[in-house]
Amino acid sequence: xxxxxxxxxxxxxxxxxxxxxxxxxxxxxxxxxxxxxxxxxxxxxxxxxxxxxxxxxxxxxxxxxxxxxxxxxxxxxxxxxxxxxxxxxxxxxxxxxxxxxxxxxxxxxxxxxxxxxxxxxxxxxxxxxxxxxxxxxxxxxxxxxxxxxxxxxxxxxxxxxxxxxxxxxxxxxxxxxxxxxxxxxxxxxxxxxxxxxxxxxxxxxxxxxxxxxxxxxxxxxxxxxxxxxxxxxxxxxxxxxxxxxxxxxxxxxxxxxxx
Amino acid sequence: xxxxxxxxxxxxxxxxxxxxxxxxxxxxxxxxxxxxxxxxxxxxxxxxxxxxxxxxxxxxxxxxxxxxxxxxxxxxxxxxxxxxxxxxxxxxxxxxxxxxxxxxxxxxxxxxxxxxxxxxxxxxxxxxxxxxxxxxxxxxxxxxxxxxxxxxxxxxxxxxxxxxxxxxxxxxxxxxxxxxxxxxxxxxxxxxxxxxxxxxxxxxxxxxxxxxxxxxxxxxxxxxxxxxxxxxxxxxxxxxxxxxxxxxxxxxxxxxxxxxxxx
Numbered sequence: 001x002x003x004x005x006x007x008x009x010x011x012x013x014x015x016x017x018x019x020x021x022x023x024x025x026x027x028x029x030x031x032x033x034x035x036x037x038x039x040x041x042x043x044x045x046x047x048x049x050x051x052x053x054x055x056x057x058x059x060x061x062x063x064x065x066x067x068x069x070x071x072x073x074x075x076x077x078x079x080x081x082x083x084x085x086x087x088x089x090x091x092x093x094x095x096x097x098x099x100x101x102x103x104x105x106x107x108x109x110x111x112x113x114x115x116x117x118x119x120x121x122x123x124x125x126x127x128x129x130x131x132x133x134x135x136x137x138x139x140x141x142x143x144x145x146x147x148x149x150x151x152x153x154x155x156x157x158x159x160x161x162x163x164x165x166x167x168x169x170x171x172x173x174x175x176x177x178x179x180x181x182x183x184x185x186x187x188x189x190x191x192x193x194x195x196x197x198x199x200x201x202x203x204x205x206x207x208x209x210x211x212x213x214x215x216x217x218x219x220x221x222x223x224x225x226x227x228x229x230x231x232x233x234x235x236x237x238x239x240x241x242x243x244x245x246x247x248x249x250x251x252x253x254x255x256x257x258x259x
Numbered sequence: 260x261x262x263x264x265x266x267x268x269x270x271x272x273x274x275x276x277x278x279x280x281x282x283x284x285x286x287x288x289x290x291x292x293x294x295x296x297x298x299x300x301x302x303x304x305x306x307x308x309x310x311x312x313x314x315x316x317x318x319x320x321x322x323x324x325x326x327x328x329x330x331x332x333x334x335x336x337x338x339x340x341x342x343x344x345x346x347x348x349x350x351x352x353x354x355x356x357x358x359x360x361x362x363x364x365x366x367x368x369x370x371x372x373x374x375x376x377x378x379x380x381x382x383x384x385x386x387x388x389x390x391x392x393x394x395x396x397x398x399x400x401x402x403x404x405x406x407x408x409x410x411x412x413x414x415x416x417x418x419x420x421x422x423x424x425x426x427x428x429x430x431x432x433x434x435x436x437x438x439x440x441x442x443x444x445x446x447x448x449x450x451x452x453x454x455x456x457x458x459x460x461x462x463x464x465x466x467x468x469x470x471x472x473x474x475x476x477x478x479x480x481x482x483x484x485x486x487x488x489x490x491x492x493x494x495x496x497x498x499x500x501x502x503x504x505x506x507x508x509x510x511x512x513x514x515x516x517x518x519x520x521x522x
Contacts, residue, residue: 201309
């Protein structure tokens with residue numbers, strides 16, 4: 001990375017991080033909402049561990065993977081809404097007058113997602129472990145869970161950037177939230193794939209990448225070190241990131257031409 | 260200067276005008292009607308489809324099957340959120356200044372709140388017809404009689420009215436869409452702290468303790484009793500629903516006073 005690009009990314013990353021930290025309304029719901037659902041689902045579905053073939057006797061351990069995904073969904077909203085606001089207020093137009101490179105803009109804007117991913121991972125994991133969840137992969141597994149959480153959060157954040165650049169409106173970005181929630185709902189969120197007895201739901205969940213992102217977290221929490229699910233989880237997250245960034249770069253070019 | 264004396268005809272005219280405009284906005288704007296239909300649909304699909312194995316949990320004993328068990332929750336949830344979304348519309352009307360024009364023009368301001376409630380009910384009906392059709396296509400078994408089903412949908416209508424009054428009270432006090440989480444989160448909380456996935460008897464620990472005192476539990480159990488043709492807690496559930504409706508009507512009335520004072 002050249003010196004000038006580094007400075008550009010650094011400045012925008014600093015702005016993105018400060019902006020995230022200064023908006024508790026972005027951080028608090030992303031922490032509270034998933035933990036509330038974790039508590040409710042764990043209480044309500046505790047007996048599901050009695051189903052033959054359920055992989056653990058602790059539903060909390062099984063369900064702890066879900067907040068990481070819900071947190072990543074909030075990253076779509078947060079990164080997208082921030083950029084949409086920049087577009088709506090004309091800040092992007094002013095940036096377009098500077099020699100700022102597109103890559104620097106997109107990378108810098110994702111710094112807030114990295115921070116959010118770190119905070120989310122630390123809080124979800126700490127609360128889960130304090131509440132009695134198991135971590136079969138041991139202390140080293142903490143690092144991998146944090147790395148996976150940040151990777152997924154940034155990947156979804158890049159999709160938020162694309163949406164903001166494509167639609168140029170915070171309302172449109174907010175409208176994507178239900179769409180992403182559908183991916184979570186139609187996955188192995190509540191039960192393992194093998195225990196999804198409704199055929200069509202099983203087929204949809206098996207084709208849904210979110211099921212494999214959840215499986216990567218669960219492999220560390222329940223099984224220990226399983227290279228297959230981990231590689232698949234990181235691979236899917238990186239693929240989403242690549243697609244998101246490519247789409248965002250294309251949308252940025254169009255957006256800057258328009259301005 | 261005093262306006263014209265409120266009359267029942269004035270009340271009705273105001274209510275119908277407000278409801279008509281609200282429903283027109285709802286039905287002609289995909290960003291309103293889309294999520295209103297999509298959310299209950301995906302909750303139903305996710306719970307009834309993704310959790311059907313839960314009916315195999317030892318002690319789970321609901322004769323009409325898991326699809327019907329979850330249908331009742333999603334029906335009552337959609338009823339409550341229909342009211343909350345109407346609260347969003349009220350808040351939006353205040354933000355755009357339209358609600359102030361209502362306040363100036365209406366001969367009977369109670370009719371404004373009644374109009375929003377009427378719109379919420381019609382929105383609810385549309386969603387319930389859609390949801391019921393989806394559930395029947397998904398193979399939901401209904402063991403209750405016509406009278407039982409009438410009881411179930413009446414209960415949903417009361418929940419819808421109570422939630423509308425709750426959200427209206429918040430919207431007219433805050434008068435901004437920023438009050439959205441305040442309308443939404445308590446509703447979400449009280450719904451999910453009930454026996455959503457399994458009957459109350461199968462819950463244990465803190466969630467059992469909370470669900471046991473949560474009024475929504477009685478509504479859910481009564482609703483599930485209606486659909487399975489084995490009505491339970493009928494008087495209790497209707498008493499709770501009516502009490503909530505009365506309480507939140509007072510809350511909405513206070514909100515209207517607050518909006519009137521703010522000018």
